Amino acid sequence: MPQVTSSLPLVRARGLTKDFGDFRAVNGIDFEISRGESFGFLGPNGAGKTSTMRMVSAVATPTAGDLSIFGLDPHHDGPAIRARLGVVPQEDTLELELTVLDNLLMFGRYFDLPRKLIKERATELLEFAKLTERAHDKCDNLSGGMKRRLTIARSLLNQPELLILDEPTTGLDPQARHLLWERLYRLKSDGVTLIITTHYMDEAEQLCDRLVVMDHGDIVAEGAPRELISQHSTREVLELRFPVDVTTPPIDVLSPLADRFEVLPDRVLLYVHDGDDTLRAVHAAGVTPVSALVRRSTLEDVFLRLTGRTLVD
Amino acid sequence: MNAVLRLTPQWRFGSRRSLYILERNIMAYKRQWPVFVSGFFEPLFYLLSIGIGLNHLVGDVHVGGTTISYGAFVAPGMLATSAMNGGIIDSIFNVFFKLKVSRVYEPVLATPLDVNDIALGEVWWSLTRGALYATSFIICMVLLGDAGSPWVVLCLPGTVLTSFCFACVGLAACTYLRSWQDFDAVNIVQLPLFLFSATFFPLSLYPSWLASIVVFSPLYQSAALLRGLSLGQFSWVMLIHVSYLFVMGMVGLAIAARRFRRILAP
Amino acid sequence: MSIVTVTSSVSTRHRPAWFRALTYEAAFYSKTWRASVISSFLFPILYLSAMGIGVGHLVNAHTGLVEGHTYLHFVAPGLLAITAMQLSVGECMWPILAAIKWVRTYHAAVATPLEPGDLVTGKVSWLGARLFVTTAVYAVIIACFGATSSWTAIFLPFIGALIAVAFAAPLIAFSSRVESDVTFTMLFRFVVVPMLLFSATFYPVSQYPVGLRWIVQLMPLYHGVALCRSAAFGTGSPGPLLAHVSVLVAMAIVGYVVARRNLRRRLVS
Numbered sequence: 001m002p003q004v005t006s007s008l009p010l011v012r013a014r015g016l017t018k019d020f021g022d023f024r025a026v027n028g029i030d031f032e033i034s035r036g037e038s039f040g041f042l043g044p045n046g047a048g049k050t051s052t053m054r055m056v057s058a059v060a061t062p063t064a065g066d067l068s069i070f071g072l073d074p075h076h077d078g079p080a081i082r083a084r085l086g087v088v089p090q091e092d093t094l095e096l097e098l099t100v101l102d103n104l105l106m107f108g109r110y111f112d113l114p115r116k117l118i119k120e121r122a123t124e125l126l127e128f129a130k131l132t133e134r135a136h137d138k139c140d141n142l143s144g145g146m147k148r149r150l151t152i153a154r155s156l157l158n159q160p161e162l163l164i165l166d167e168p169t170t171g172l173d174p175q176a177r178h179l180l181w182e183r184l185y186r187l188k189s190d191g192v193t194l195i196i197t198t199h200y201m202d203e204a205e206q207l208c209d210r211l212v213v214m215d216h217g218d219i220v221a222e223g224a225p226r227e228l229i230s231q232h233s234t235r236e237v238l239e240l241r242f243p244v245d246v247t248t249p250p251i252d253v254l255s256p257l258a259d260r261f262e263v264l265p266d267r268v269l270l271y272v273h274d275g276d277d278t279l280r281a282v283h284a285a286g287v288t289p290v291s292a293l294v295r296r297s298t299l300e301d302v303f304l305r306l307t308g309r310t311l312v313d
Numbered sequence: 314m315n316a317v318l319r320l321t322p323q324w325r326f327g328s329r330r331s332l333y334i335l336e337r338n339i340m341a342y343k344r345q346w347p348v349f350v351s352g353f354f355e356p357l358f359y360l361l362s363i364g365i366g367l368n369h370l371v372g373d374v375h376v377g378g379t380t381i382s383y384g385a386f387v388a389p390g391m392l393a394t395s396a397m398n399g400g401i402i403d404s405i406f407n408v409f410f411k412l413k414v415s416r417v418y419e420p421v422l423a424t425p426l427d428v429n430d431i432a433l434g435e436v437w438w439s440l441t442r443g444a445l446y447a448t449s450f451i452i453c454m455v456l457l458g459d460a461g462s463p464w465v466v467l468c469l470p471g472t473v474l475t476s477f478c479f480a481c482v483g484l485a486a487c488t489y490l491r492s493w494q495d496f497d498a499v500n501i502v503q504l505p506l507f508l509f510s511a512t513f514f515p516l517s518l519y520p521s522w523l524a525s526i527v528v529f530s531p532l533y534q535s536a537a538l539l540r541g542l543s544l545g546q547f548s549w550v551m552l553i554h555v556s557y558l559f560v561m562g563m564v565g566l567a568i569a570a571r572r573f574r575r576i577l578a579p
Numbered sequence: 580m581s582i583v584t585v586t587s588s589v590s591t592r593h594r595p596a597w598f599r600a601l602t603y604e605a606a607f608y609s610k611t612w613r614a615s616v617i618s619s620f621l622f623p624i625l626y627l628s629a630m631g632i633g634v635g636h637l638v639n640a641h642t643g644l645v646e647g648h649t650y651l652h653f654v655a656p657g658l659l660a661i662t663a664m665q666l667s668v669g670e671c672m673w674p675i676l677a678a679i680k681w682v683r684t685y686h687a688a689v690a691t692p693l694e695p696g697d698l699v700t701g702k703v704s705w706l707g708a709r710l711f712v713t714t715a716v717y718a719v720i721i722a723c724f725g726a727t728s729s730w731t732a733i734f735l736p737f738i739g740a741l742i743a744v745a746f747a748a749p750l751i752a753f754s755s756r757v758e759s760d761v762t763f764t765m766l767f768r769f770v771v772v773p774m775l776l777f778s779a780t781f782y783p784v785s786q787y788p789v790g791l792r793w794i795v796q797l798m799p800l801y802h803g804v805a806l807c808r809s810a811a812f813g814t815g816s817p818g819p820l821l822a823h824v825s826v827l828v829a830m831a832i833v834g835y836v837v838a839r840r841n842l843r844r845r846l847v848s
Contacts, residue, residue: 020579059422059578079328079425087423093416097341106340109333110424154420348764358773366782370650371634372641383637497614504622508629518636 008071010035010162010193011056015065018051025051027217028065035161038184038194040204040211042299044307047214049197050090053166056195057087070161083111086160088168092147094154096140100131103139104154111158118157125153128183144171152180162193169203181206201299215307225299232305233297234259236275240268240282240289253285271297326570327433330426334434335441337417349442353449359391360384360457376515377546381461388459389468389539390512392450396443396472397506397532400479403439405487405499412487418577428574432566436480443476444469454543461544468542475535478558481565482531488572506532531561596693600701601708603688608709619713623720626658627651630781631724646783648812655726656807657780659717659735660742663710664800667743668750668771670706672763675754685846695846696839699751703835706747707740714739721811729813738810742803745827748834755841774800802826 009032018026026048033039041049054060055067058074058081067074069081095103101122108118126132129149134142142150148171155163165184169177184207188194198204204211205225213221213228221228238258242249249268255261257278258270268289272278275294282289342349363384371383411417418431426434447469454460454468490496509523510532516524527533538554541547608615631651638650645653678685689695718735721727727735757763778800784792795801802823809815809823 054578057423061578079330079427082423083425085423087420089419089423093420095337095341095417096415102340106333106337107420107424109336110330110421110426112330112425155423158424345761348761351765351768355768355772358776362776362781366786367634369786370642370645370782371637374637494614497618501614501617501621504618505625508625513629514633514637518633 009033010037010070011195012068013056013065014067016052016055016062016067017064018048018055018060019063024217026055026062029212029214029217029219031212031219031222033193033195035193036188036191038188038196038207038209040208041195041197041214042201042204042211042303043197043214046216047307048217049214050166052214053164053195053197057085057164058082083158084161086155086158086163088152088155088163088165090166090170092151094139094147094150097138099136099138100126100142100150101135103150104157107154108157113158121157121159125156128156129153130179145173145176148172149176149180152183156187160192162195163187164195166197167199168196169198169200177203201303205299213303213306220306221302228302229297229299232302234271235273235297236271237295237297237301238270238272238275238278238282239293239295240270240287241266241291241293242268242289250285250287253287254282257281257285271301326566327429328427331430331433331437333426334421334431335437337421337434338438349445352446353453356391356395356446356450356453357457360388360453360459363387364457364459374515376540376544379544379546381544382459384457384459385461385543386515386540387513388454389461389543390510390536392447392454392468392472393475393510393532393535393539394507394512395446395450396475396535397479398503399443399446400439400476401483401499401503403442404435404480404483405490406496408435408484409487409490412573412576422577428577429570431577432484432570432573435484436477436566439480440473440476443480444473447472447476461540464545465543468539471535471539471542474555474558474562475539478531478535478562478565481562481569483565484569485565485572488569488576506530510536512536531558534558595697597697597700597704600688600693600697601705602701604701604705605708608705619716620720622662623658623717627655627720627724627726630654630658631726646785651724652726652728652811653783653808654781655721655724656735656811657778657804659714659721659739660778660800660803660807661775661780662717663714663739663742664746664803665771665775666713667706667710667747671702671747671750672754672766673760675702675751676757676760676763679755679845685842689846695843699748699835699838699842702751703744703747703831703838707744710743711736711740727811729811731810731813734810735807738803738806741806741824741827741831742800745799745803745830745834748831748838750834752834752838752841755838755845774798778804780804799826799830 011031011033013029013031015028015030016026017024017028029048029052031039041052043049051060055062055074056069058069058078061075070084072081074081095106098106104122104125105115105118108122109115113121123132126135129146129152131142131146131150131153134146139147139150148168152165152168155165163184169180172180181203184194194207196204196207198207208225210222210224211228212219221232223231240249240254244266249263251261251263251268254268254270258272260271262269262271270278270282279292279294282292367387368382368384373380374383374386376386421431422428450472451460451465451468454465486499490499509519509527510530511519511527512532516527516533519527534554534557538551538558541551541554631654635650635654638645642650685695685698688698715736717739718727718732721735722732753766754763777795778798779795780800784795784801787795805815806820806823806827809820
């Protein structure tokens with residue numbers, strides 16, 4: 001087992017760039033991921049997350065910049081790097097014509113593992129993915145959630161030191177989602193490094209020690225989830241809902257009450273330190289919304305603030 | 314320093330791991346064993362049909378100073394054709410399906426296998442299938458009296474070389490196809506090759522302008538090589554046939570690997 | 580309610596449902612016609628040059644005339660019959676399974692007022708129409724090679740269409756029950772290819788040992804080949820001609836009835 005000095009980051013990117021023709025998908029980003037860390041990439045569709053993931057998986061070659069994984073250069077040591085990686089791609093890429101078990105057996109072979117060892121691990125992973133009974137079914141006959149679980153199980157066959165998960169829980173039901181989280185915590189406590197992209201902010205808050213927010217190929221924010229919230233949002237959010245026929249909420253009255261506010265088609269969001277205080281002030285000013293909700297700021301607020309509310313693609 | 318390292322030439326192509334792609338294909342096709350077993354009957358039917366009818370209508374054919382039956386003349390050509398068709402089906406149709414439809418290769422790229430290993434692995438698979446078909450074809454030739462000499466066993470490596478050539482060229486070609494409709498173009502190339510590569514009648518019967526084109530057809534190169542081997546007529550020209558097929562295959566493989574990388578790991 | 584309105588709007592336009600299935604096939608083809616137009620001109624010329632002129636040269640030198648014709652003339656009508664069968668057969672194997680199982684277009688179609696039987700009628704009539712045109716082109720090319728010697732050659736496109744329908748209908752019946760495309764590979768190897776080779780296409784029945792000639796006559800394609808030859812040369816007597824036509828018509832009718840039943844069972848249940 002090759003050990004890299006723990007002072008070195010596991011993944012280190014400097015000016016990492018990826019172009020597709022004239023389009024720049026990743027625009028010279030820098031980041032470092034330490035061993036044992038759980039690191040998140042957030043960002044809307046087209047922000048460059050998947051391109052970054054494919055470079056970190058030692059599949060796509062960067063257009064420019066330096067990238068080292070396990071202290072190795074992916075251009076020359078791709079196979080050696082990939083041998084120590086696990087990848088859960090965004091879309092399931094199973095062999096639909098093969099059985100569930102054969103999918104795992106074959107995948108293990110690609111890692112040069114002996115058949116006996118693959119069988120042992122496959123049995124254990126099928127148990128984890130709750131697919132033991134379906135081991136001899138063709139993959140084609142599995143439900144969407146089952147396929148996702150099998151893809152995740154497959155990524156663990158080579159007992160990776162670094163696990164890369166591109167939107168791992170998309171398409172999973174809440175039960176399966178929590179099951180996967182549990183497994184990821186366990187892997188993390190075993191010292192496995194995790195890289196995760198996700199659209200679910202609660203997932204990012206739950207799983208990531210540190211994360212970056214990407215937009216248009218750039219990193220626009222970096223830090224621990226709580227840090228990001230305190231940097232880019234207020235402590236609480238007051239959501240006021242107005243009757244649909246009120247065309248313009250009384251903004252001139254509300255705006256002095258908040259650090260920042262946002263007018264949505266059905267609501268007004270006031271970003272404040274203390275929501276209850278502000279709500280009292282709103283009432284005192286003679287404004288009567290249909291309903292009011294006070295909540296803590298979440299990562300979602302940070303995300304929407306940094307990347308905007310407009311739909312991408 | 315990185316830039317210097319990147320400039321070092323890559324003279325190695327693929328690795329031992331490419332054999333795992335062969336293993337994968339065997340696993341995926343093991344349910345379809347009747348297809349492979351029944352493959353034995355295809356040359357049997359063709360050669361039988363020629364033996365019953367055309368042998369008598371056409372009579373003997375003069376090749377390289379000897380006189381042989383039409384069956385003995387045409388069988389090596391058919392063997393070459395079947396190697397071409399097999400290579401094309403494997404590496405154009407099946408690989409296109411894997412590349413663009415079922416996307417089988419994508420998870421493989423997350424393993425120590427490299428794009429070159431995938432391309433090479435598909436070539437191993439084509440060669441394996443080609444060798445199996447060639448063996449049954451040669452057995453049929455012997456059974457029906459179409460083998461020109463005991464040297465016919467050398468047709469086996471000759472056919473494998475043919476499979477190599479067409480598999481590699483097919484692999485390169487399949488990366489340029491956009492949709493299933495483009496496969497009609499494959500047929501439009503395949504049929505003239507099949508009919509006009511001196512497979513059914515000797516090169517001497519072609520008008521001279523056409524003959525000088527036919528000589529460049531890879532299927533002609535293969536048919537001429539296999540015919541010589543079957544008849545035991547060895548000459549230095551065979552070295553040209555062999556190098557032609559080998560070089561064409563290598564060029565195809567190099568293009569295929571480059572294109573695979575653009576498609577799979579852009 | 581909505582179904583009633585749809586059917587009534589259809590009936591006011593006097594278009595039977597199967598006709599819309601036919602239009603669909605035609606519309607689908609119109610997107611991919613380019614290559615097949617090239618091939619319907621190019622392939623006959625290539626085949627006739629290679630088999631007719633090339634191999635024909637050898638035959639003429641050794642045997643002379645075959646049943647009173649040069650080898651080129653002898654083989655040309657048979658090639659036309661083979662083409663009609665091959666194109667029709669190709670359309671009724673993998674594409675049918677794809678429409679049932681992989682792309683599931685037939686399932687989408689029967690969710691509309693179309694009935695499974697309409698799909699069969701649409702497919703069969705489309706293939707008949709398409710092969711009529713294709714074999715008409717083929718017939719003209721044959722004529723340019725001098726291989727037609729009677730006015731009866733104008734029947735060739737009709738025979739081409741009949742062959743197409745006679746093979747399409749039973750094959751759709753078969754394909755409607757197939758589960759895996761491995762079956763098609765087997766069917767191709769053990770039925771289609773032997774039929775191409777042993778239907779007296781490339782050489783006359785008289786080449787076969789006397790005891791084996793009945794096998795040739797069992798081949799449905801043999802009857803198509805014989806009809807094409809009769810039309811091209813203006814030969815043949817009423818009795819055998821009627822027998823050839825009857826075999827093909829019977830295949831078409833029985834196949835059609837069974838195909839409607841099988842496809843209904845596959846799609847509706």
